[in-house]
Structure formats: structure tokens, C-alpha cells
Amino acid sequence: MFQGTSPEYGRWSVLKDITEYTALFKGTVNFVFHAPGAIIQGNFTTWLSISFYPVPKGETPPSEPNVILPLWSGVSLTQSSPSATLSVNVPYNTLNATLELYAYGFGLDEFWYTNEPSFRDVIVSVDSKPIASVLPFPYINTGGIDLFAWRPITAVFTLDDPAYRLDVTPALGLLEGEHELSVQVLNIFPASRWIISGALLLYTSPNTPPAKQVSYSFNGPVVATATNPSFTYFNQTANISYSYSSKIGENLYTLESSQSFANNQTFNQMGEHNGLRNDAHSDHEHRARIFTHL
Amino acid sequence: MRGLLLVVLASLLSLLIFSQLGFVSFAQPSESPPVHPLNLALEDSPGDLPLSAIIASPQPVPPNTTPTVVTLAAGAVCRPECTISGSFAAPSGSWAMILLNYTGGGARERFRLGLLSFRKWC
Numbered sequence: 001m002f003q004g005t006s007p008e009y010g011r012w013s014v015l016k017d018i019t020e021y022t023a024l025f026k027g028t029v030n031f032v033f034h035a036p037g038a039i040i041q042g043n044f045t046t047w048l049s050i051s052f053y054p055v056p057k058g059e060t061p062p063s064e065p066n067v068i069l070p071l072w073s074g075v076s077l078t079q080s081s082p083s084a085t086l087s088v089n090v091p092y093n094t095l096n097a098t099l100e101l102y103a104y105g106f107g108l109d110e111f112w113y114t115n116e117p118s119f120r121d122v123i124v125s126v127d128s129k130p131i132a133s134v135l136p137f138p139y140i141n142t143g144g145i146d147l148f149a150w151r152p153i154t155a156v157f158t159l160d161d162p163a164y165r166l167d168v169t170p171a172l173g174l175l176e177g178e179h180e181l182s183v184q185v186l187n188i189f190p191a192s193r194w195i196i197s198g199a200l201l202l203y204t205s206p207n208t209p210p211a212k213q214v215s216y217s218f219n220g221p222v223v224a225t226a227t228n229p230s231f232t233y234f235n236q237t238a239n240i241s242y243s244y245s246s247k248i249g250e251n252l253y254t255l256e257s258s259q260s261f262a263n264n265q266t267f268n269q270m271g272e273h274n275g276l277r278n279d280a281h282s283d284h285e286h287r288a289r290i291f292t293h294l
Numbered sequence: 295m296r297g298l299l300l301v302v303l304a305s306l307l308s309l310l311i312f313s314q315l316g317f318v319s320f321a322q323p324s325e326s327p328p329v330h331p332l333n334l335a336l337e338d339s340p341g342d343l344p345l346s347a348i349i350a351s352p353q354p355v356p357p358n359t360t361p362t363v364v365t366l367a368a369g370a371v372c373r374p375e376c377t378i379s380g381s382f383a384a385p386s387g388s389w390a391m392i393l394l395n396y397t398g399g400g401a402r403e404r405f406r407l408g409l410l411s412f413r414k415w416c
Contacts, residue, residue, distance in 0.1 A: 002394060011399035017354040019392045025384040031366055033378040043373035044400035051361035055390040059357075062390065159349060 003102045003197060004159045005141045006035075006044070007151065014159045018050070020201065022064045025052070034074060065098070065201035067091065072183060077194045083184035084196065090175045093208040095248070097172055099124060100163040102197040103136050103185065109192035111145070113138050113278040116234045118263040121186040121221055122164075122196070126179050130218045131171040133240045134164045135261055135280040163198070167286055170255040173213025173246035175200075186221070211246040215254075218242040221261075231271065235264045250291035257284045357390045 001021055006012060033048055055061045075084045090097070103122045105112045112120050122134040140155035150158070168175065185194045220240035227234045238261040245254035259282045266275035362385040367378050 002396065006398050006400060009400045011397070013395065013397040014349065015353050016394040016396070017391060018394045019389065022389060022392060025389075025392065027384060028381050029384050030381045031379065033367065035372060035377070036375050042401055043371055044398055046367050046370045046372065046376075046378065047395070047397040048366040048378070049395045050364045050366065051356070051393045051395065052364070052385050052387065052389050053356045053361045053391040053393065054359045055388045056357050056359055059390065061388045154349075 001199075003104070003161050003163075003195075004157075005139075005161075006159065007142045007154065008147065009042075010151070012159060016160055019062060020064050021068060022061075023066050023068050032073075063203075065096075065203055067094075067202040067204050069200040069202065071181060071198040071200060072196045075183075075196045077183075077185050077188060077196055079188045079190055079192065082186070082188050083182050085180055085182040087178060088175075088181045088200065089178045090172070090200065091202065091204050092176050092210040093204050093206060094172055094176060094202050094211070095169075095205050095208050096203040097168045097175060098201040099132055099166045099168045100199045100201060101132070101134060101166075101183070102161065102163050102195070103134060104139060104161065104195045105136065105188075105192060106195065107192035108189045109194065110141065111138075112136070112189065112192075113263060114265070114273060114276060115189050116227075116265065117187055117223075117225065117236055118234075118265070118278070119187055119221070119223055119236050119238050119261055121238070121240070121261075122194075123184050123186065124198075125182045125184070126171065126174045128180075128182070129174060129216065130242065131168055131174065131244070132166050133221070133242065133257070133259060134166075135259055135282055137164075137280075138278060166284065167255070168200075169248075169288075170245050170253040170286070171213075172211035172248065172253075174216070174244075176211050209249050211248045214245045214247050214252065216244040220259075231267060232269075233264070233266045235262075237262045252289040254287040254289075255284060256287075257282070259283070354391070354393060356393055359390065361393070362387070 001018055002014075002016055004014065033046065035044070035046070069088055069090070071086065071088070072084055077084060101122065101124065105120070108115065109120070112118060120136050122136060123130050124132040124134075137157070139157060139161060140150075142150045142154050142158050144150070144155065183196050183198065185196070188194060219242065221238045222240075223236060223238045225234075225236050238259075240259040241257065243254070243256040245252055247253075260280070262277075262279045264275070264277045265273060268274050364382050364385065366380065366382070370376070370378055
């Protein structure tokens with residue numbers, strides 16, 4: 001539920017609203033705080049607390065997912081082992097499902113957008129059928145690129161990397177019941193690893209009927225690469241499109257997604273970068289056709 | 295020629311000062327912006343390690359109710375890396391907001407990644 005990179009030194013404080021995980025805070029709760037550090041002859045100190053704020057009088061608590069299925073927790077994917085698979089059992093009375101995914105490259109892929117090839121895609125599949133494609137965001141660690149550039153304000157999202165979120169309600173026809181769920185990172189560079197964590201956040205209701213898959217298609221990624229013999233440039237583009245829909249009772253839920261990726265790199269005669277541009281766009285359009293009986 | 299240059303520079307300087315003062319007088323709010331108490335954790339106090347991170351994004355604003363606070367770690371020292379794990383009894387109640395506070399301090403060299411996960415016993 002929380003992932004990030006701390007500063008190199010000094011002190012810092014991060015507040016994160018974790019109300020959407022309310023379902024986890026019942027009875028005995030186990031927690032793990034893992035800080036795989038890169039300290040050389042140093043140390044760091046940790047304070048962790050959770051504050052539970054009661055609902056003010058006269059107000060109602062926020063509506064949060066009532067079932068949370070933990071998926072991967074800090075799984076390390078590499079070039080030789082680029083995917084991880086597990087079994088999930090999604091209840092047959094699910095009304096709404098959100099996939100939450102953390103993906104972060106390290107090693108030589110800490111700066112994956114400067115590598116050749118540069119295209120990376122995180123794909124989540126149900127029984128080998130892809131249902132989600134995530135074009136990763138170029139996170140920069142607090143010491144990234146320039147050790148001294150990130151004080152006092154760190155790079156975007158550094159201390160609290162938000163998860164990639166996708167409403168996968170239209171895939172419930174594939175997800176409900178017991179299935180194999182896998183995550184794969186495409187084109188991991190040698191001497192690199194991608195840290196993957198994730199969860200399924202579900203709203204269930206006793207009267208909800210099982211979902212039926214109505215349609216499914218997944219195309220891509222279609223990758224094009226352009227370079228020259230003297231290697232003064234290296235450009236890549238990629239396109240992905242997918243759509244699927246599920247019927248829950250009489251209601252129809254549809255997802256149509258199109259993604260594009262473009263990365264242009266130029267080099268001088270020494271092979272050093274002298275230009276870099278990375279663009280990634282994801283358009284996810286969700287539609288719900290809800291039937292009501294008047 | 296040099297005198298003329300000085301006059302031009304002086305004029306430009308006064309114009310700059312005037313425009314800045316004008317800007318400040320118009321832009322300055324009539325009263326200080328409210329400071330959320332949670333932001334005080336980000337402020338340095340004498341004797342502390344240097345402040346190394348100010349978060350640009352707005353902090354979550356909890357409701358005006360008294361929270362039940364569960365402390366998971368208080369000044370745990372790791373060198374060079376660590377895993378802190380444990381369990382606690384979740385307080386019972388109906389919550390408007392659940393807020394995680396991770397405060398850290400580091401000395402010497404570098405520290406890279408922090409991961410936190412919760413697992414519920416089934």
C-alpha cells in the first residue's frame with residue numbers, strides 16, 4: 001500500500017491516506033515495513049504510525065472496497081524471469097473491481113527511458129489473456145541523474161509513488177472464480193530488476209449475480225524501431241489497444257483502451273546522449289449501460 | 295556616456311523595485327495562509343538533521359475528530375537495511391480517514407527504497 005524512495009540523507013515525513021484499505025483493518029493486522037537500502041556506512045531511523053479518524057457526528061463513512069485481494073508484494077522481475085504468476089479467487093458476487101499495480105525499475109532499468117530498446121510495458125493477464133497494459137512512468141529516485149538536484153523538493157512522486165490503477169470491472173467475466181493471474185514486464189534490460197506489487201480492490205454484494213464475459217480483444221504491442229549504422233539516433237514507437245466487456249445482471253460494463261509510446265534518443269560521436277524525449281499516452285474509456293426497472 | 299549609462303541603469307533598477315513592491319503589495323494575502331498542524335512535522339527545528347524533503351503535493355486533510363493512533367515503529371534504527379514487522383489489534387469503529395505517517399531520518403551516504411505492506415491473517 002505504500003512504496004517510495006527516501007531521500008539520501010536528512011529527515012522527511014510522508015502522510016498517506018490509506019482509507020481505501022479500511023477492509024484490511026479488522027481484527028489482528030500483520031504489517032511489514034521493508035526498507036531494502038543502499039546505505040554505505042550509514043544508518044536511517046524509522047517512525048511509523050497509523051491514525052484512525054472517527055466519522056464526525058451526523059456524517060456517514062466513505063464507501064470503500066469491502067474485499068482486498070493482495071497480489072504481488074515486492075516481487076522482483078528480471079530479464080531471465082520476466083513474469084510472476086499466482087492463483088486468485090475472485091468472489092462471484094463482485095460489483096466493481098480495481099487493479100492496483102506498483103511497478104518500478106532498478107539497476108540499469110532505473111533509467112529505462114534512456115536504454116535501447118526503451119519500450120517497457122507491464123502486462124497483467126488472466127489465464128494468459130492480457131487484461132491490463134501499463135506504460136510505466138519515468139520515476140526518478142531522490143539521487144537520480146544528479147545527486148544534488150532533489151533537495152529540498154524531490155522528483156515527482158518520489159517519496160510516495162502512486163499505484164497505477166485500472167477499473168477492471170469489465171473483465172469480471174474473466175476474473176471471477178479461481179484463475180491464474182500473471183504480471184510480465186516486456187524488454188527488461190540485463191542487470192536490471194522491476195519491483196512489482198499489487199492488489200485487487202473489490203466491492204461485493206450478496207445479491208450480485210456472477211459476471212459473464214461478452215467481448216474481448218487485445219492487440220499489440222506493435223513496436224517500431226528506427227536507428228542508423230552510425231548510431232546517432234535510436235527511436236521507438238509502440239501502440240497497444242484492447243477492449244472487453246462484461247455483463248453483470250442486465251448491466252453492461254465496457255473498457256476501451258488505446259495507448260501510444262514514443263521515445264526518441266540522439267547521440268554524439270562518443271555515443272553519449274545529447275537528446276532524449278519520451279512520450280506515453282494511455283486513454284482508458286469506461287462505459288456502463290445500467291438497466292433500471294421503473 | 296558613462297553617466298548616461300548609470301542613469302539608464304538607475305532608472306531600470308527603480309522600475310524593477312517599484313514593480314516588485316507593487317507585485318508584493320497586490321499579491322500578498324491580507325492574512326497568513328492557514329497552516330495545517332500536520333505540516334509542522336516537515337519543519338526543521340534547531341539541532342535536528344537537515345531537512346531533506348519537502349513534498350510539493352498537498353497533504354491529506356483529516357476530519358476534525360480525535361484519532362486513535364497506532365504506533366508501529368518509533369525510532370527504529372536500521373543499518374544498512376531492515377525489515378520491521380509485527381501485528382496489532384485494529385481499533386474498532388467507523389473511520390472517516392485512515393492516515394499513515396512515515397517519518398524517516400538518514401545519515402551518511404544513501405538509502406534507496408522503502409516498501410510497506412499490510413497483510414491480514416485469514
